[in-house]
Amino acid sequence: MPERTLITGASGLLGFALATHLVHRDFDILGVSRTQSCVGHFPNVRLDLTQFDKLRDLVHNLRPTVIVHAAALSTVIPCERSPDEAWLQNYSVTKHLADAANHVSAHLVFISTDQVFDGQQGLYNETALPRPTNVYGKTKRAAEEALSSICKRFLIIRSNNIVGRNFGMGLSFTDKLLEVLLSGRPVTLFTDQIRSPIHLRECVHAIECCLRNRVEGYINLGGHEVQSRYETGLALAQAYNISQDLILPCTMSSHPDRDFLHRDGSFNTTKLRSLFPSIAGETVVAGFRRDFIADRKLNHA
Structure with missing residues (x-):
């Protein structure tokens, strides 16, 4: 039976690429985006995730087995300039989504960032101490802590520098x-x-492997160079x-x-490479x- 999979940020770079990839690989996809329609690519709905009642109702009615939360205010400088919006989009939305995911026993996969670290020593592994120094990193780390305390089944994927051409949406x-x-x-x-730059194709492949194998905990997702x-x-x-x-x-x-x-x-990507060589x-x-x-x-x- 296809995995009923909800993907937020479905018109963004990673969300769109992932949904486009999985819809052809025995996943029953519903994409969620706030401003752009993905009609013709995969089933999708438009929803402002900060409308928390509507977000909860969507998850409760769909009852997905997997949720990939890729939506975010995801660049450093805009977060510094609009910190309230960053906390709303990156922390509050994630917390409410985690509550809804836990209610339907969904496996929540959260796309986080290398910015949860301090950016000083490099080669961070999954057990390195998070020490964010900017608003973006602080909102993402707070979201990590919230969902890990709420959800019984979760995976936090910390992405690095995603490179490569888009799949049709997102620059x-x-x-x-x-x-x-x-x-x-x-x-x-x-x-x-x-x-540790990693190609968008490789990101999508890695996330698919994590979903199929129900990987839980933390994964640092980056290339080997x-x-x-x-x-x-x-x-x-x-x-x-x-x-x-x-x-x-x-x-x-x-x-x-x-x-x-x-x-x-x-990133130190030893864990990623040991799981999926x-x-x-x-x-x-x-x-x-x-x-x-x-x-x-x-x-x-």
């Missing part, structure tokens, strides 16, 4: 960067901000046969909001090259 950093590079304009990228933003940009240019001279190095000290940015949010083994440049080939085929179709 990735790669999409934005590639648009600039293909126009021949230069970009500046940090040499001292470190992450540790790279600066600058190095990731060079890999993108290489894969798309774009001059790497367009990628200009800079440091975080040049950013006006540098005080809110983390230096090293890289085939995941996150692709190099960043190889993932970008697959995107390039897919784009070329689409443009010539």
Whole structure:
């Protein structure tokens, strides 16, 4: 019997990619999005998740076996500028969703972030002490604590730098960067901000594996390479046969909001690789090259 699966943030980058992937793999998908319709891709409803009574009724009536909570105010600077909205979207919504999920005994999978750590030492594993330093990280960590105290069955997936082309909705950093590079304009990228980039395809595959195997607890989801933003940009240019001279190095000290940015949010992904050895083994440049080939085929179709 197909898994009845509710996915929030279904018009966003990760939510849309996941729903589009799972709907063809024996999952009975219902996507939830606030502003955009996903008609033609998978069944979906529009709902403002801060309407907590309607959120509760949706979960109680649908009675999903799995809920993937991918909706969030998910970037650092907007959270700093709108902290009340960040706490509402990232913490309060998650707490109410956890209550509803627990009521119907659903397995709640929460998409969290590397920003729950302090961004100083890097190579964080699942047992590393969370110590968020910005509003985004603090709201996500509070949400982690709330749902872990409410839900009997949960998985917290801490994502890292998701790269690669979108699946049709949501703009990735790669999409934005590639648009600039293909126009021949230069970009500046940090040499001292470190992450564990993972391709969107690999993220989707990893989450599917976690759902099928009912993984619980915490998973740090990142690639096996540790790279600066600058190095990731060079890999993108290489894969798309774009001059790497367009990628200009800079440091975080040049950013006006540098005080809110983390230096090293890289992950130790030993747990992920021990559970699913085939995941996150692709190099960043190889993932970008697959995107390039897919784009070329689409443009010539």
